[in-house]
Amino acid sequence: MTHSDILIIGGGIAGMSAAYFLAKAGKSVTVLEREDQPGYHSTGRSAALYSETYGPKIIRKMSTASRDFFITPPDGFTENPILTPRGIIMTAAPGEEAELDAILTEGRANGANFVALTPDELKEIVPIINTDLIAAAAHETDAMDIDVHALHWGFIRRFKAMGGTLVTKADVSAISKSGDGWTVTLSKGEEYRGDIVVNAAGAWADDIAIKAGVKPLGITPKRRTAVMIDLPSDVKAHGWPLVASLDETLYFKEDAGRLLVSPADTTPTEPHDVQPEELDIAITIDRLMTATSVEVRRPGESWAGLRSFFKDGDPVSAFDPQESSFYWLAGQGGYGIQTAPAMGEYAASMICGNGIPAHMTRLGITEDALSATRASLVTGK
Ligand SMILES: Cc1cc2nc3c(=O)[nH]c(=O)nc-3n(C[C@H](O)[C@H](O)[C@H](O)COP(=O)(O)OP(=O)(O)OC[C@H]3O[C@@H](n4cnc5c(N)ncnc54)[C@H](O)[C@@H]3O)c2cc1C
Numbered sequence: 001m002t003h004s005d006i007l008i009i010g011g012g013i014a015g016m017s018a019a020y021f022l023a024k025a026g027k028s029v030t031v032l033e034r035e036d037q038p039g040y041h042s043t044g045r046s047a048a049l050y051s052e053t054y055g056p057k058i059i060r061k062m063s064t065a066s067r068d069f070f071i072t073p074p075d076g077f078t079e080n081p082i083l084t085p086r087g088i089i090m091t092a093a094p095g096e097e098a099e100l101d102a103i104l105t106e107g108r109a110n111g112a113n114f115v116a117l118t119p120d121e122l123k124e125i126v127p128i129i130n131t132d133l134i135a136a137a138a139h140e141t142d143a144m145d146i147d148v149h150a151l152h153w154g155f156i157r158r159f160k161a162m163g164g165t166l167v168t169k170a171d172v173s174a175i176s177k178s179g180d181g182w183t184v185t186l187s188k189g190e191e192y193r194g195d196i197v198v199n200a201a202g203a204w205a206d207d208i209a210i211k212a213g214v215k216p217l218g219i220t221p222k223r224r225t226a227v228m229i230d231l232p233s234d235v236k237a238h239g240w241p242l243v244a245s246l247d248e249t250l251y252f253k254e255d256a257g258r259l260l261v262s263p264a265d266t267t268p269t270e271p272h273d274v275q276p277e278e279l280d281i282a283i284t285i286d287r288l289m290t291a292t293s294v295e296v297r298r299p300g301e302s303w304a305g306l307r308s309f310f311k312d313g314d315p316v317s318a319f320d321p322q323e324s325s326f327y328w329l330a331g332q333g334g335y336g337i338q339t340a341p342a343m344g345e346y347a348a349s350m351i352c353g354n355g356i357p358a359h360m361t362r363l364g365i366t367e368d369a370l371s372a373t374r375a376s377l378v379t380g381k
Contacts (some may be wrong), residue, residue, distance in 0.1 A: 002028040004165070006351065007194030009172050009182050009208050013148070013336055014329050015112055015200030016155040016166075017344025018351075020281030025164040025352050031159075032170040032184065033126040039152050041273075042202050042336065045305030047226065047262065049242060050142040050338040051088055052317045053107040053114075058314050058369040060110070060337035062346075065180055065360050069341035070146070076161075077154040083144040086253070087241030089122060096246050097236040103246075104138050115139040115278065126240050128231075128292040140242060146337050155344070167192075172201075175212035182212070182325065196351060198327045203271035203306040205330035214323045217316060217377055221306040223267040225280040228300035229259045229288060258300065261288050269306070307334045311375035312370065316337075317347050321373045328372050329349055346370070 001093045006022055008015045011033030022029045035041070050070065066172040070082045092100035117139055119131035125139070146290045173187040175197065184192045201208040204263060206216035229252075231237055237254035244251035244264075252261040263284045285296045308331060310316060329347050332339060342360065349357050356365060368374060 001191050001193055002165075002278045003181075003193040005029045005194065006030075006196045006198060007032065007182060007192055008200055009184070009199040010200035010202055010204075011035075011156075011166055011168065011341045012041060012043040012200065012202055013039075013152050013155075014092075014197070014202065014332060014343065016152060016159065017340040018198060018200060018329055019164055019166075019349030020155040020159045021344045022351060023159050023164040025348055027126040027352070028163070029159070029195065030165045030167065032186070032192065033166065033168050034171040034236055038156065038166065038167045039149070042305050042307065043148065043152055045226070045303055046148060046337050047211060048146045048337065049086065049088070049143060049253075049259065050083055050146050050147045051140060053103070053110065053112045053140060054143075054338075055333070055335045056313050058365070059194045059333070059339060061360075061363045061365050062342045063335065065363055065365065066339055070144075073154060074158065077158060078147070078150040078180060080147060080150055082147050082151050082154075084147070085142055086145040088140045089117065089126065089137050089241045089243045090140070090246050090265070091122065091129075091134050091243060092246045093133055097136050097156045100136050100138055100246055107138075107140060110320045113141045115141060128235060128244055129243070130290070130292055133291065143242070148337055151337065151340065160311045172208065172211065175208070177213070177323075179324075196327060198329055198351070200329045200346070202330065203307065205328065207271065209320075209326075212323070212326055214320050214326050217328065217330075217372060218311055219308050220268050220311075221271050221274075221308045222282075223265060223274050223277075223304050224262060224307055224334070225252040225265050225276045225284060225302065225304045226260055226262045227276070227281055227284045227302040228255070229261050229294065229296055230287070230300060231258060231294065232305055245291070250291055252288060259288070259294070263287055266307070271306065272340035274304045274306050276302040280304070309333045310377055311380040312374070313381065314376070315343070316372050317343060317350065317370040318367070318372040318379070319350070
């Protein structure tokens with residue numbers, strides 16, 4: 001039976017970023033991933049965006065704490081830049097101007113590059129926009145696209161090069177505590193032993209806790225749909241920023257000359273291999289046709305992914321309060337890619353008993369914000 005210092009369950013971006021930093025800290029690590037492709041679930045289905053002004057406070061801080069890694073990854077991590085320029089334009093309908101102003105003010109105060117746009121200026125950048133429905137817009141020029149594959153596989157490659165083991169097609173079916181360690185059993189019967197279990201199972205985080213006899217923290221996976229839409233041949237979309245409505249009912253971004261469109265749905269669901277619903281695809285098309293001049297005759301390929309949240313919307317990266325060798329790394333919601341370098345480094349540092357990395361303390365990141373005992377996990381915010 002294989003023994004490792006750390007057994008990580010889940011080979012998505014959360015599990016692999018933690019695995020990389022733990023291996024770097026000298027730990028022997030085995031990652032157990034049910035699928036044959038470790039990015040098969042949420043990690044491979046994201047919109048791949050990086051914005052330091054997006055999401056709740058702890059997410060914004062973790063995104064900022066990830067920036068240096070993205071810009072200057074370790075030698076040999078990836079051949080191509082992980083971040084490339086994109087920008088985000090947020091559009092406000094009549095009546096939403098004050099809310100947009102507040103975002104502009106806060107973003108600028110935090111150092112983000114925000115440009116206020118009139119509807120006409122917006123149309124110059126994204127000519128398909130229907131400006132009748134727009135009162136104002138704000139352009140965050142330094143939002144970036146993330147090469148998710150390069151990031152995820154950079155972690156995997158470097159992890160393996162440091163002696164780490166990633167086992168795919170490894171469906172964890174039972175987890176038991178014996179003495180001072182854990183035995184993790186796969187559905188095909190193999191067993192792995194480790195001193196610490198890291199729960200990085202995404203939408204399945206509560207299921208893994210239950211298997212380990214640990215009280216679930218209450219994670220809710222929420223379905224989000226994306227549909228590819230062709231543009232008329234005379235529309236040159238290359239270089240457009242992502243456009244998102246402030247009321248979070250639609251966003252679209254140019255992708256190889258087509259549009260990736262999402263109705264920004266947040267439908268609670270069970271953890272599973274989620275697929276898009278016909279109704280959500282129809283809603284996506286309807287909203288795009290209302291917001292723009294695009295006539296959709298036939299949608300292109302579509303997919304759905306799970307964004308998993310705890311009740312207060314913030315992630316947990318901490319040892320379980322009752323089971324001190326069971327570490328939670330879950331609830332990254334819609335921000336798990338843009339926060340992965342910092343979340344992985346933070347988890348590894350806490351697991352190794354080294355406390356919060358200094359560059360994160362300087363940003364005001366506290367243990368409490370990511371703890372498994374914070375009251376808001378039960379009450380919500
Ligand atoms: C449509 C959409 C758009 C998004 N856009 C963005 C974005 O622009 N920017 C951003 O930062 N984030 C975005 N996200 C969120 C991001 O994708 C997630 O936060 C992130 O991928 C979560 O990573 P994870 O490793 O926790 O989960 P996953 O990638 O789901 O990994 C969990 C892994 O655990 C494995 N597992 C579960 N149970 C078991 C078991 N019993 N045995 C073995 N393995 C198991 C699963 O197979 C899975 O591979 C988006 C998500 C969606 C769905």
